[in-house]
Amino acid sequence: MKENNTPKTIRLSEYQAPNYLIDTVHLDVRIYEHYTDVISHLAVRANPDVPTASGQPLELVGVELELLGIEQDGATLALDHFRIDGEVLTIKDVPDQFTLLIMTRIHPKQNTSLEGLYVSKGMYCTQCEAEGFRKITYYLDRPDVMSRFTTRVEAPKQAYPVLLSNGNPVERGDLDDGRHYVIWEDPFKKPCYLFALVAGDLSVVEDHFTTSSGRDVLLQLYVEPHDLDKCEHAMDSLKRSMAWDEEVYGREYDLDIYMIVAVSHFNMGAMENKGLNIFNTSCVLANAKTTTDMGFQRVESVIAHEYFHNWSGNRVTCRDWFQLSLKEGFTVFRDQQFSADMGSETVNRIDDVNMLKTVQFAEDSGPMSHPVRPDSYIEINNFYTTTVYEKGAEVVRMIHRLMGKDGFRKGSDLYFERHDGQAVTCDDFVQAMEDANGVDLTLFRRWYSQAGTPHLKVTSEYVSDQNQFSITFEQTTLPTPGQPEKLPLHIPVAIGLLGADGKDLALQLSDGTVLDPLNPVLELKQAKQTFRFNGIKEQPVASVLRGFSAPVKLFYEQERAELAFLMSHDSDGFNRWNASQRLTVEVLLDLMSAYQEQKPLYVDSLLLESFRALLADESLDQAMVAKMLELPTEQFLAELLPKPVQVDAIHHAREGLKRELACGLRQELQQVINRCHMDPEYHYNVDAVAKRSLRNVCLAYVMTLADDEATELCLSQYREAGNMTDQLAAFRALAHSERSEKTQVIADFYQQWSSEALVVDQWFMVQASSPQPDALDNVQALMQHEAFEMTSPNKIRALIGAFCNNNPVNFHRLDGAGYAFLADQIIALNNINPQVASRMSTILTRWANYDRVRADLIKAQLTRIKAEKLSPDVYEIVSKALNQ
Ligand code: TRP
Ligand code: ZN
16 A cells, blocks of 8 residues: 555646656566566667756656666666665666666565556456556656567466467467466557556457458457356457447557457456456456346447547557546547447437436536546546546537537547657647647637536527527536636537427527538537527427537526427437436426425326326337436436435435336336337347336336235246346346345345356345345445455445445435445555545545535544545545545
């Protein structure tokens, strides 16, 4: 663990180019039973772009390394020529060009941080982004130092028959004592965060891809032998990603081999190491028996994401970590486009926006709020955030909308061509878009530097005798830490006006501008702006922010009847869904008041009848119907509704609404369940996924009634399901109910799946998110379960994370037991895995959103954590949480 009582703040404004560059790296990694020796041979030279570089001492960084020796230009370096001060190895009096040989010893088997070189289920693997390479050897561990790597890996042959690193294998051989080695050469210059190494006993699935220029690429997927039956979907997704990037972005793969390795213990989803991606098993393994439709989707999008990084991230990389969104925001946008093309564009958009509004908006209104390009950080690992990733993707999406499809492609072509092989900034990306399109995005750049979610207040007026509809936008952004004053942003607002027949009206502004009927967008650039549409012969219904064209909070009062109208007529699928959500929220607000006033719950018949119509209409997109029937989550409502969060009212209103709808629509729900019958064979395609999701939404509604008939329905689906999507849906419905049958089902599910780690994760997750009052007791008991491991991030997310994030009523128990439980786990994890500990601690940063009692309880836990000896990761979150 890094100990740090006064951790240093790193600032973008203090960026300096490196004094030294490293042209080539020869790594020799020798794996032994109890330790690993790393011999690093570097060709170093003073940076010609830094006039003062010559004669400066060389400062390399290393963490938890045992230095065995250093040679400079072939001669052992005398003790008075270098010094180690904490994490910095300083070598003075170096010439302008020289070689260094550094020998270090590390202990991967003791490395539970899952950063640097570590062991997961007997397999050696690495995670170097952002700053993990310094845990392998002393180096210039910064992304603007790009080098050519050659890696020799040596290990016992029987235990580690597979030895991998970046690039192409160029030599292999056997050694004495049952050891062997492989040498890998990566022809592309790269920053060390893209370095990777794997040694293990793995099985491989192979395939080939022929690039558009006719080159053959060998595709390899390395997994544990018992997972060989879960590789097909990932391989298929990879080939589709490769073809898509050629077609949509003109980007071809550049090495002869592309390898993916599945690892159980992994801090995040996956990592785009050059030619050797390392994946969390949860983001690569999939088959019908063990994986839900959501799991299949996730695999497809993460495979695509990491593949797309080969251009957006690897060929063109980041100058410094403040520019993280340059690669992440752009790559998330690219994987979102890909998923939309592979499936339903609207359903994908709905899921992405839901997540943005639930998680990113919450982050952006709390003490960790930061711009897409942060100005400062203590620990960079804390900035792999939904703001950098998802809001970053929204910013790129807005550029796409403003430039249009072809203009965006011109911009991305210029960006890749101009910066190939370079480490650049977010500004370089915007500049390429400007230069390729001859536009000025000066004002737009504020999206990168200004934190917080803009509030967009909309009012409108129809003047019938002038046939004019006017709409006024007022944008404001609340202060965020370090940014008390906010400026107006350049906001693209996609818009439509619906006539009484539900069709879109032609849009002409009073100045004569005719909006593009295929992409009608108003561009806001001032704090307050009014647009007048002429020739509007009837009172229209406005559909504002179609496709969620900007990451803002929209405040526009529309009648319930108007929402119901948009829900059935809007030509924009996203806004049709959004109207149904807004109507649902209105009804939930009725129910929350009723709950608080202890009055009987009454459900507006407008909603009931709209849902009845949805259920009956087989001509509608069934995936959309399922989405519209899904009530907003409690977390979404907590973020959306006024503060303090009404934890209990939200929960009871939502549960009450589910029951009322189930009661009122029982027959229709049952009919849909019958119509969407389970298929004996599993197919992963848009229609099959839609059918399962609709069936299972309906099943969950029916089971809220928990009568014998509903229970029997769930039990039979649980038993007969031929795939995990249907089985898990039935399992969840039973496990979350009050029925006594659940005890047996919970035991049975574990027995059936105990050998499938990823299914066991689902089993933990379902129990952790149960609304029943014994949830916390169960979670605490499950911490002792044979399948739970405190060193496995997947297990921690499945049990602790699911309880704290997805179970608001139980986590926010008024006795504070949920908070104390989380604090205990953070304190324990701080020593085991600071990255995961710090992620868990972000949950506690939201205390200001809660009532006095809860806020005080949360703060008390933060104070308790702060008193511990903390990693910089947890320290940054906890101290920012307490100082808001
Ligand atoms: N670059 C990785 C991605 O795009 C992110 C990542 C994976 C990561 N593992 C990490 C970041 C560990 C920090 C630490 O998805
Ligand atoms: Zn990424």
